[in-house]
Amino acid sequence: MQNILAMLQTGQDETLQPLYAENASIWHHMSEALYQSLYRVLSLLVAILPGILAFIVALAVFTLIGMAVSALLRRGLTAARFDDHLARNRGDIDWAPSTSPTALIARISFWASVLLGLLIGISAFDASYATTTTLPSSLLPYLTRVVGAVFLLIAGTLIARFLARSVLIGAVNQQLQYARFLSLGIKWLVLVLTAAMVLDHLQMGGNIVALAFGILFGGIVLTLALAVGLGSRDLVSRSLESHAEHSGERSATPPTTSTTGPADSIRHF
Amino acid sequence: MATADPISAITTPSARPDNGLLVLLAAMTPEQLERVLGNLTASFPAEDLLIASPDAVSDALPAGSYPSLRIVAAPAANAAWTLTAADFVNAYQLADKNKARGLLMLGSESGSLGASALHGLANAVLTTPTDLAVSCYDLPPHAGLVNSAILYPLTRALFASRVRYPLAPDLGLSLRMAERLAGVAHRFTAINQGEAPLWPVNEAAVAGFTVDQFDVGPRLQSRPTGPDLNTILPLVTGALFSDIDAKAAFWQRFRQLPPVDDPLPMPQAPSSDAAADIAPMLSAFRLAYSNLHEIWSLVLPPNSLLGLKRLSTTDAADFRMPESLWARIVFDFLLAHRLRTINRGHLLGALIPLYLAWVASHINITTSGTTPECHIEAVAAAFETDKPYLVSRWRWPDRFNP
Numbered sequence: 001m002q003n004i005l006a007m008l009q010t011g012q013d014e015t016l017q018p019l020y021a022e023n024a025s026i027w028h029h030m031s032e033a034l035y036q037s038l039y040r041v042l043s044l045l046v047a048i049l050p051g052i053l054a055f056i057v058a059l060a061v062f063t064l065i066g067m068a069v070s071a072l073l074r075r076g077l078t079a080a081r082f083d084d085h086l087a088r089n090r091g092d093i094d095w096a097p098s099t100s101p102t103a104l105i106a107r108i109s110f111w112a113s114v115l116l117g118l119l120i121g122i123s124a125f126d127a128s129y130a131t132t133t134t135l136p137s138s139l140l141p142y143l144t145r146v147v148g149a150v151f152l153l154i155a156g157t158l159i160a161r162f163l164a165r166s167v168l169i170g171a172v173n174q175q176l177q178y179a180r181f182l183s184l185g186i187k188w189l190v191l192v193l194t195a196a197m198v199l200d201h202l203q204m205g206g207n208i209v210a211l212a213f214g215i216l217f218g219g220i221v222l223t224l225a226l227a228v229g230l231g232s233r234d235l236v237s238r239s240l241e242s243h244a245e246h247s248g249e250r251s252a253t254p255p256t257t258s259t260t261g262p263a264d265s266i267r268h269f
Numbered sequence: 270m271a272t273a274d275p276i277s278a279i280t281t282p283s284a285r286p287d288n289g290l291l292v293l294l295a296a297m298t299p300e301q302l303e304r305v306l307g308n309l310t311a312s313f314p315a316e317d318l319l320i321a322s323p324d325a326v327s328d329a330l331p332a333g334s335y336p337s338l339r340i341v342a343a344p345a346a347n348a349a350w351t352l353t354a355a356d357f358v359n360a361y362q363l364a365d366k367n368k369a370r371g372l373l374m375l376g377s378e379s380g381s382l383g384a385s386a387l388h389g390l391a392n393a394v395l396t397t398p399t400d401l402a403v404s405c406y407d408l409p410p411h412a413g414l415v416n417s418a419i420l421y422p423l424t425r426a427l428f429a430s431r432v433r434y435p436l437a438p439d440l441g442l443s444l445r446m447a448e449r450l451a452g453v454a455h456r457f458t459a460i461n462q463g464e465a466p467l468w469p470v471n472e473a474a475v476a477g478f479t480v481d482q483f484d485v486g487p488r489l490q491s492r493p494t495g496p497d498l499n500t501i502l503p504l505v506t507g508a509l510f511s512d513i514d515a516k517a518a519f520w521q522r523f524r525q526l527p528p529v530d531d532p533l534p535m536p537q538a539p540s541s542d543a544a545a546d547i548a549p550m551l552s553a554f555r556l557a558y559s560n561l562h563e564i565w566s567l568v569l570p571p572n573s574l575l576g577l578k579r580l581s582t583t584d585a586a587d588f589r590m591p592e593s594l595w596a597r598i599v600f601d602f603l604l605a606h607r608l609r610t611i612n613r614g615h616l617l618g619a620l621i622p623l624y625l626a627w628v629a630s631h632i633n634i635t636t637s638g639t640t641p642e643c644h645i646e647a648v649a650a651a652f653e654t655d656k657p658y659l660v661s662r663w664r665w666p667d668r669f670n671p
Contacts, residue, residue, distance in 0.1 A: 165564065165612070165615050166614070168560060168564075169561065169615055169618040169619055170618065172556055172557045172561055172622065173499045173621050173622070174499075175549075175552065175553050175556060177556065179556070179560050180559075180560050266411045266412075266414065266628065266632075267411060267412035267413060267414065268413075268415050268498050268501070268502070268628075269351075269413065
């Protein structure tokens with residue numbers, strides 16, 4: 001019995017001793033890994049910090065230079081009456097104060113300077129980034145994709161709003177009762193297209209985006225076609241009838257005659 | 270690629286009509302052409318006239334008629350319903366080439382004008398110091414409504430001119446007036462905008478030239494072919510707004526309106542059976558109110574929007590747009606055009622339903638017994654009264670917004 005107990009005790013000691021040793025080793029390895037990771041990240045930050053600082057300084061300096069150049073140009077061109085000279089030489093003189101040639105030149109010079117600062121800053125950042133090999137190699141190119149996607153989104157939103165307004169005003173002036181619906185349809189068509197382009201540009205979603213876009217776009221087009229087709233049957237038939245009547249009248253009478261009937265008594269010009 | 274110069278194709282007359290009258294005709298039928306030439310030769314010696322026509326006159330007229338009349342070819346007009354920039358350039362080139370002393374530009378359907386009307390227009394620029402002789406037509410009550418609603422009131426309020434038809438297609442021009450107009454028109458033709466309408470009255474006012482208008486009686490008016498109101502109204506108002514923008518330094522100063530010399534012809538009030546149906550115009554306005562409110566709110570102040578809201582719920586029989594509201598609407602659209610508050614195409618498109626509302630109101634008012642001319646004069650007076658608002662907002666668009 002005592003032998004058995006002694007064997008068990010020794011067996012426990014044998015099994016417990018290595019377990020304790022392995023736990024200590026795991027904690028040690030974990031802390032070691034965390035420490036190394038922290039060290040890597042901090043050293044990476046330290047490595048790219050000059051690049052970030054250079055980027056900010058370049059942007060700030062060139063923005064200030066741009067402001068100075070813009071102000072100088074604005075004053076100089078205003079003093080030289082540049083707008084008046086240009087208006088005298090050209091016929092298209094419908095400039096608003098905010099879009100006069102002087103304001104445009106000043107604005108262009110400012111933004112050119114800012115863009116130059118941005119390029120120089122990115123170049124400086126890129127140089128410091130190249131020295132640090134620990135940063136994932138796809139991060140910076142992906143950032144440029146994000147910038148491109150933001151531009152796409154802005155352009156798409158602007159185009160959608162412009163087209164929606166154009167369609168709305170045109171449809172109202174054609175007295176289409178579903179003008180707002182048509183305008184909304186066009187707006188969402190362009191927005192869906194923009195969203196699909198943005199996601200594709202960001203390489204997100206893969207085939208799912210293309211598929212979803214196809215379904216949505218097709219759905220909107222089909223809805224619009226059905227709505228317009230069913231809603232404007234009378235309009236189309238009236239238009240065709242009036243066209244046929246006009247053709248008949250034109251062949252019978254000269255086109256420019258005085259109008260006497262009540263329906264034609266209104267002459268806008 | 271070389272392009273043919275339309276002026277060089279003109280057949281040079283054997284004897285140059287120095288110090289004569291150049292008559293520039295629009296394309297017209299042979300009957301109308303014969304009528305115009307008959308009226309002209311009844312008023313002036315044929316030797317003093319040089320006729321420029323885009324039509325083949327010798328083929329159109331009977332053989333042997335008007336033997337002493339000199340006729341040259343002219344380029345065809347860009348638009349049949351009004352005079353455009355290209356027409357003024359061509360007119361001056363012809364006048365300069367033939368050393369004419371004055372010009373008479375006659376639009377399409379000018380065969381309906383009487384001999385006295387042509388004589389009045391031409392005589393004004395030949396024998397009096399008048400630089401610009403403008404026709405004043407005796408039109409039916411519901412004709413020329415864009416002119417009555419926008420062109421005449423704006424021209425009168427801003428350029429202090431009583432010319433009733435600023436876009437008249439029949440004009441008499443002195444040589445210096447033609448030269449000035451050609452100079453302005455050249456800026457448009459140089460950038461391929463030869464079809465843009467010009468504003469001779471505004472140019473004459475800025476140049477300090479003498480302007481006079483002549484009652485020419487009734488006239489058949491040619492319809493704008495092809496484009497409808499949705500195309501023509503933005504074209505005309507856009508051109509006028511741009512011209513006003515370019516001449517802001519002139520009209521911002523206060524100018525006294527000249528006194529009325531001769532009362533204008535007063536078209537009779539329409540009889541009840543000739544009353545036009547305003548229902549389509551009102552439905553267009555109401556549809557626009559429910560759809561374009563968001564766009565109008567970018568352009569119009571709250572007071573105007575409130576006025577439009579009231580109008581949108583008014584019955585057809587009681588539909589009256591106050592003159593002050595219409596004047597304020599046009600001024601606010603003019604300001605938005607200048608400031609580019611929204612895209613200019615959208616802006617001018619959004620004006621169309623409001624114009625139709627004004628037309629409906631005008632028809633209601635005239636049907637109730639007021640003569641059209643009285644109402645149009647009231648509208649023009651409202652524009653004059655509200656001019657300080659336009660000037661203030663033109664100068665300080667952000668600071669002054671009641």
